[in-house]
Amino acid sequence: MKAENRFDLPQGTLDLLIMRVVALGPIHGYAIAQRIQQMSRDALQVQQGSLYPALHRLEYKKLLAATWKSSETGREAKFYELTAKGRTQLEAETENWKRLTELVGLILKGTLEGAS
Amino acid sequence: MSWLSRLIFRKKMEGDLEKELRFHFESQVADKMRTGIAEAEARRLTRLEFGGMEQIKEDCRESRGTMWFESLVQDVRYALRQLRKSPGFTLTAVLTLALGIGATTAIFTLVQQVMLQSLPVTRPDQLWRIGDRPHCCNWTGYSQDNDGQPGDWNLFPWEAYKLFRANTTGFQDLAALQAGNQALAVRCAGSAGPPETANGEFVSGNFFQTLGVSAWRGRMFVDADDQEGAPPVAVMSFHAWQEKYGSDPAVVGSTYQINGRAFTIIGVAPAGFVGATIVDWGMPDIWLPLTTEPLMLGTTSRIKDTRVDWLDLIGRVRSGTNTKALEAQLQSELYGWLASHLADMSPQERAVWQKQTLRLTPGGTGFSRLEKDYGEGLRLLMITACCVLLVAYANIANLLLARALRNRQQTAVRVALGASRGRLVRNALIECVTLSLIGGAAGVAVAWSGARLILYLAFHTLEQSTWIPVHATPSTLVLLFALGVSVLTGVIFSIAPAWMTSHAEPVEAMRGAHRAVGGGRHWAQKALVIAQAAVSVVLLSAAAMLGGSLRNLGHQDFGFNPDDRYLVSINSSLVSKYKQEQLLPLFREIQDRLSTIPGVRGVSSATYAPMSGNQMGNDIRIQGQPEPGPKDDVSADWTRITPGFFDTIGAQMLAGRAIDEDDNGNTRHVAVINEAFAKKFFGNQNPIGRRFGPGPIKNAGTYEIVGVVQNIHYVRWGFGDPARAMYYIPEAQMVQFDQPDIQSDELWSQNLGNIVIWAPRHPANIFMQVKTALAEVDPNIVIYDIQPYSRVIQGTFDQQNMIVSLAWLFGAVGLVLAAIGLYGVTAYGVEQRTSEIGVRMAVGADRSSVVAMVLRGAFWQVGIGLGIGIPAAIGLGYLMASQLFGVAPWNPLLLATATVLLGLATLVAAMIPARRAASIDPIQALRTECPTRKMSRAYLPPLGSEGWPIWCPESKVRDINHDEFLPSEMLRPLNAVAS
Structure with a gap:
């Protein structure tokens, strides 16, 4: 991976990404980080220092639920799942995000047309 | 999981957090090893990628939402642990705070009761x-x-x-x-x-x-x-x-x-x-x-x-x-x-x-006389107590400063390991507040016994029949006051350590700790000691001045001789209803009966005797002088006396004659006036033979002046004031006045309330004999009190006595606190300079010169303190002079005594660390201190001069300013000693 390909995540999007990844099925913290990295084609690398506070915050807000299970390597790991509340929240935020990007895109496009 | 259960399951959650992060760490290491990296290297890389594990944990805890309370509990426990770890520091700080807060709270207890308390009534x-x-x-x-x-x-x-x-x-x-x-x-x-x-x-x-x-x-x-x-x-x-x-x-x-x-x-x-x-x-x-x-x-x-x-x-x-x-x-x-x-x-x-x-x-608050009588004294004591509190504060500040300096390295390490600065600052704050709350609690105990002591000092001489509704038990308001003072103290004094914490640089942890001790911080500590010395000189001097004033008050010439005299206070007519004409024979009988007690040389009675606490006054008119204007002071005190009164009490006649047995109901009405009366109404004229009377001008011819007696101090106040005009009239003569108020006094005053007994040979059981004698005359006579006259006078100064005792007490507490502070700073300095002292002794300094060096430092500070304190004490003396009796604003002997006291305290406080310094084993000192390998040129004074740096035999000393090692020849003499 190259440093130039990496992005800084906009504020608040990390929670959305985590929920999206967790929505695919029970998953532990390390796997979440790896999955985000893979899905973004190595462009996004979530630091442990941001990931775990975010997970704990989402758990505290009852958007995620956690259970301890054996991982693929046999060690005990903490697996996160989306709660019903989390699923609703994810849908709402995904919708928000789509609308936001559309609108931002429109404006950016509009500015270019107007300037030309 | 609820907020509360999170708190309860804190231990489990902490374990889970650790396990979760550890899993991530190990997975990452395993992934790296799969790509062919050796385990040790994989671990190192992972650790680098991870950053501060503790920091992540901290952030996780924070996002759980119970952080503030959890960490508060944690911080308090941590603070208590820290305090337990250094019992010497804790004990000193708590004692100091207890004395400071206790003294202020004790005075405040009384101030509150005397000045602020409402009556226990509805609305x-x-x-x-x-x-x-x-x-x-x-x-x-x-x-x-x-x-x-x-x-x-x-x-x-x-x-x-x-x-x-x-x-x-x-x-x-x-x-x-x-x-x-x-x-x-x-x-x-x-x-x-x-x-x-x-x-x-x-x-x-x-x-x-x-x-x-x-x-x-x-x-x-x-x-x-x-x-x-x-x-x-x-x-x-x-x-x-x-x-x-x-x-x-x-x-x-x-x-x-x-x-x-x-x-x-x-x-x-x-x-x-x-x-x-x-x-x-x-x-x-x-x-x-x-x-x-x-x-x-x-x-x-x-x-x-x-x-x-x-x-x-x-x-x-x-x-x-x-x-x-x-x-x-x-x-x-x-x-x-x-x-x-x-x-x-x-x-x-x-x-x-x-x-x-x-x-x-x-x-x-009702009609309180206490505020008027005690307010000024209490205010003075409140100021003194605040001074003591300030001295105590200086001590605490000093101790905390020294402690924060000592902990700098630890703090820096913590910052390096990922502790947030906010948390560290809060730690320092909580530690100080915890400390001051413990001190405050001890202070309340000190205050409780202190207030009892003050009440005892102020009122212990009063008779049992006199009861004052002032209690030593602190009220809620007082407890809140103590709490407020404690918390405020804690917050104020956490500022220094907190500031140091927030400026701690992790880099310093890597460097030698000893570089951190610069001269500037010593200066702050020394300034506090200087301030303490100055304040304690002022306190001691104020106490000595008050004491001198009281001594002068108690030993002044009151115009009579209290020695060998006794004062009996009675009321003859409370129960027995004597007719007016029966009073004269009654008192004659009382006097005759008392005179038969062996050893009694004279007995005489008066409506009220000097300093018995009573006073009667009239506006008078002098025959032949014009009607006074509304603003003219024509007041004079008066009392009835029996013949022989002046002899019995030991007062001198200055002119004319005293009242004698011939002044009775059949002869002209006479009066004896005092010197002040003569001066006030007659100036330089001879008053003998002149006439005066109470009230309207038509009474002006009532009494003929037959004698002038010296001024006798009658009232229990105004000891510095000019003598009050007074006249004495015989018990045996009654005047018929038209004015009902004057006539009422004329009749009432014939009930003599005081008997003075002159018994130079101090009969053994005089009190009992007097009681028996009076009971023989009439068992219904009420006896309030029989006291030696010197005790009566002493009782007049009970309040001043209390203030002086407390001022001395506060002065002593201030001195002790200043000595503790000085000891703290000196001991800390010696500890910091252990290696330097070792070097000095290694290169030939003997024990006495090391002791002298330490003492010199201590005496310098106290010397400067005296330099500030003595002028301040003199200034205060000028401010207080108006309140004092016969005391000069400053007294060289007094200041010299205060200086010697402080000097002795300094000697004691500095001698202990000085002796410790002198007993330092040079080799030990050099071996135990070996962290410094790099030194800047600036920190290296010329060899042999004062303040040689910490040095280790096996280290190479590098001058980082020029990036070169010092020539080893420079170190050879030291190496020779060390090895």
Whole structure:
């Protein structure tokens, strides 16, 4: 991976990404980080220092639920799942995000047309 | 999981957090190893990628939402652990705080009780009193003035009270109470034993109702009890009921002989209620309706005399009433009342009657004399206590500063390991507040015993019959005060350590700790010690000045000789109702009987004797001199005496003759005046043979002056003031005056209250013999007190005595605290310089020079402290001089003593660390301190000069400014010593 390909995540999007990844099925913290990295084609690398506070915050807000299970390597790991509340929240935020990007895109496009 | 269960399962959650992160870490390491990296390298890389594990944990905890409380609990436990780890520091700090906070809180306990406390009555905020300063006990005439404020009415006659009560609608109720007290002798009906003495107070029938005080037992007065001709009833105070009558429920409803009259006790007042007047010379034991006053006093009754003002008025104001308007209404009512008495006024009174006025003031605290009598002393003590607190603060600041310096390295390591600065600052804050709260709690204990000590010092000499409603137990307000002081202390003193924490650089942790100790911080510590030394000199000097003043007061010439004399206070007429003409033979008999006691050389009586606490005064007129103007001071004190009085008390006649046996009812009326009287009214003229009299000019020929006696100090105050004019008239001569108020005094004054006994050979059981002798004359004579006269005088200075004792105590505490502070700083300095001292001793310094070096440092600081403190003490002396008696603003001997005291304290405080420094083993010192490998050139003074750096035999010393190692030859002499 190259440093130039990496992005800084906009504020608040990390929670959305985590929920999206967790929505695919029970998953532990390390796997979440790896999955985000893979899905973004190595462009996004979530630091442990941001990931775990975010997970704990989402758990505290009852958007995620956690259970301890054996991982693929046999060690005990903490697996996160989306709660019903989390699923609703994810849908709402995904919708928000789509609308936001559309609108931002429109404006950016509009500015270019107007300037030309 | 709820907030609470999160807290309870904290341990499990902590474990889970650790396990979760550890899993991530291990997975990452495993992934790296799969790509072919060796395990050690994989771990190293992962650790680098991870950053501070603790920091992540901290962020996770924070996002859980219980952070603040969890960490608060954690921080408090951590603070307690830290404090336990250094017991010496903790003990010193707690003791210091306890002394400082304790001293202030003790004084505040008394200030609060004496000055701020409300009466324990319903809605004290609704109570207002007429008049703005407490006054005792009678005032005669239609004009009142008060400390130069003309026409300021504080006391009122009964007639005016009734007028106010009937016409002032702004008062829901207006009560009157006697401003003085009434001596009572109480005897159970049918009992023949000696009567119990008690303090009585006449109050209006609505007194308890106005204050909203209901009975503990029985009932309180109603207006029907306060009618002429109503059956005589009385209410007893809880204190008297408990102390004198053993809380006997049968008291209520029983009939008692009070001053020979049958009264029924109808009720007992509730426990906390001690009346509306707080004084230190007799709280009321029994309340009597105003209208029973003539029953008690007979011909000397004053209730119907409109010239005699003797009532304090206090009222409950209707809610919503404008008190300014109420005051104006009362003022106009006062004018109306005065106008109705224009015909009775003297010309002087008629000239100023329109200037008479009154003020309405909040009455929730009652009519306290304590504020007036003790306020100034307490304020002085409060200032002193604050000084002690400041010295204590300087100590704590110093200790904390030293501690923070010592902990710098640890703090820096913590920052490097990922502790957030906010948390560290909060840690420092919590540690300080915890410390100061422990100190505050100990301070409350100190305050409690301190207040008891102060009360003991202030009042222990008073008779048992005198009881003051001031308690040592701290109230809620006082406890809040102590808490506030503690927390404030903690917050203030956490600033220094917190500041250091927030500026701690992790890089410093990597460097040698010893570089961190710079001269600048030593300077701050030294400044605090200097300030402490200065403040303690000021405190000691103030204490010595107060002490000197008191000594001068107690040993001044009072105009009589208290040695070998005894003062007996009696009341002959409380129970036995002597007729006026029986009094003269009674006192002759008493004197004759007392004179037969072996060893007694003289006995004489007076209405009141010097410093017995009483005083009577009249405005007088001199025959042949014009009527004085309204502003002229024509007052003179007076008393009746029996023949031989001046000899008995040891006063010298200056001119003419004393009063003798020939001055009786058949001869012309004579008087002896004192020197001040002669000077005030006759200037340089010879007063012998001149005539004067009390009151209106027509009495001016009453007395002929036959002698002049030296000034005798009679009153218990004004020891620095010029002597008061006074005249003495014989017990045996009675004048018939037309004016009822003067006539009342003329009759009343024949009841002599004091007997002076001159017994140079101090008969063994004189007290018992006097009692027996008086009982033989009349068993109904009430004896209040028999005291050696020197003790009477000493008792006059009890309050000053208390202040001096406390000032000394505070001075001593300040000195001890300053010594502790000095010790702390010196010991810390020695500890920091252990290696330097080792080097010095290695290169040839002997023990005595090391001791001298340490002592020099300590004495320097104290010297500067003295340099500041002595001028400050002199300045304070000038400020205090007006309050002091015969003490110069500064006294070289006194300051020298304070200096020597402080010097001794310094010696003791500095000697302990100095001896420790001298016992340092050079080799040990050099071996134990070896962290410094790099030194800047700037830090390296020339070899052999003062302050040589910490040095290690095996280290290479590199000058980082020039990036080169110092030549090893420089180190050779030291290496030679070390190896």
